[in-house]
Amino acid sequence: xxxxxxxxxxxxxxxxxxxxxxxxxxxxxxxxxxxxxxxxxxxxxxxxxxxxxxxxxxxxxxxxxxxxxxxxxxxxxxxxxxxxxxxxxxxxxxxxxxxxxxxxxxxxxxxxxxxxxxxxxxxxxxxxxxxxxxxxxxxxxxxxxxxxxxxxxxxxxxxxxxxxxxxxxxxxxxxxxxxxxxxxxxxxxxxxxxxxxxxxxxxxxxxxxxxxxxxxxxxxxxxxxxxxxxxxxxxxxxxxxxxxxxxxxxxxxxxxxxxxxxxxxxxxx
Numbered sequence: 001x002x003x004x005x006x007x008x009x010x011x012x013x014x015x016x017x018x019x020x021x022x023x024x025x026x027x028x029x030x031x032x033x034x035x036x037x038x039x040x041x042x043x044x045x046x047x048x049x050x051x052x053x054x055x056x057x058x059x060x061x062x063x064x065x066x067x068x069x070x071x072x073x074x075x076x077x078x079x080x081x082x083x084x085x086x087x088x089x090x091x092x093x094x095x096x097x098x099x100x101x102x103x104x105x106x107x108x109x110x111x112x113x114x115x116x117x118x119x120x121x122x123x124x125x126x127x128x129x130x131x132x133x134x135x136x137x138x139x140x141x142x143x144x145x146x147x148x149x150x151x152x153x154x155x156x157x158x159x160x161x162x163x164x165x166x167x168x169x170x171x172x173x174x175x176x177x178x179x180x181x182x183x184x185x186x187x188x189x190x191x192x193x194x195x196x197x198x199x200x201x202x203x204x205x206x207x208x209x210x211x212x213x214x215x216x217x218x219x220x221x222x223x224x225x226x227x228x229x230x231x232x233x234x235x236x237x238x239x240x241x242x243x244x245x246x247x248x249x250x251x252x253x254x255x256x257x258x259x260x261x262x263x264x265x266x267x268x269x
Contacts, residue, residue, distance in 0.1 A: 004028045005124070006069040007047075008060075009038045010076030013223050013248045014126075018075050019045045021129040030067045032060060038076065057112065061119050072116060073124045074217050077187075109217050125215040133250050135266040137242040141254040143263035145237060149204060152177065153239040156206030157267050164210045170220050175203040188222070192229045201234030206267075209244040223248035227257050227264070237263030 005022075009015040009031055015038065022029050023045060031042060031049045043049060050063050064072065113123050127134065139145070145153060156174040159182070164170045169183025173195025180203060181195030192205055207220050222240060230238060237257075240247075247253050247264070257264050 004069055006064055006072040007031045008072055008074045009033050009042060011037050012076045014075045014221055014246060015042060017133065017248060018130060030069060032063065057115060064121055070120060071122050071124050073126060073128055075126055113216060123216045126217060126219050127215055133246050135240050135242055135245040135247050137266045137268060140264040140266060141258040143237065143258055143261055145263050145265050149236060152204050153206060153265065153267055156204060157208060157239065160206050160208040161211060164208055171205060171207045173199060173203050173205055175199040189226060189229055196233030196235065203235045205230060205235060205238040208241045213244055219244065219246055221246040221248060224253055224256055227260065227262050230262050231260045237265060239265040239267045242266030242268050
């Protein structure tokens with residue numbers, strides 16, 4: 001039985017969290033980084049690394065075959081805005097683009113997964129080895145939202161679900177019963193900065209998963225940077241979807257949020 005696993009790594013901390021767990025388990029692993037996206041410090045884990053362009057799907061498939069990898073996990077994020085640039089796609093990538101019903105991130109990733117599976121590569125759930133990092137229900141730490149905050153969270157959750165289903169973003173900023181800002185392609189942290197300028201202090205961040213969440217690629221993530229921004233701009237806390245959101249370095253994150261008196265709340269529909 002072939003136990004070798006491939007990691008397709010994008011930006012962010014999530015690939016690092018996974019690699020730390022993989023080292024503990026002595027997994028046989030090969031890393032495929034996306035040029036211009038993955039963190040260079042990923043080299044420190046000592047695994048073989050191939051650096052490839054996201055537009056070279058054919059090359060990625062060839063490398064997977066060369067390494068005899070039948071199981072692949074995709075972690076980290078890749079900027080969807082790359083598609084707005086003048087870039088050259090290989091034949092496999094062009095086929096994926098032509099098959100996709102539109103150029104939304106979810107549509108493209110589903111087609112890429114379909115291409116991997118056609119070539120005998122199974123995409124594993126991104127929760128593999130990291131189940132303990134998933135947000136639970138209710139307050140994660142000592143800081144708790146008030147009754148008024150809960151009303152804002154409920155409103156924000158409903159709106160975030162709607163924009164997530166349209167693949168616009170997954171985050172909203174809410175204050176006093178008003179949706180102040182909606183995430184677009186800039187990401188959660190930039191949305192917080194923009195929303196904070198409009199809202200002023202005491203805003204709340206709400207981040208959800210899509211309604212038809214695919215565990216192979218579609219799990220929202222928050223970490224210390226997000227909590228730091230909420231503190232910096234005078235926010236009260238963040239609500240995430242319980243059971244469907246990664247809390248990066250969970251224990252450290254909760255301790256940090258408690259220290260800064262920022263709540264992290266696991267909400268449900």
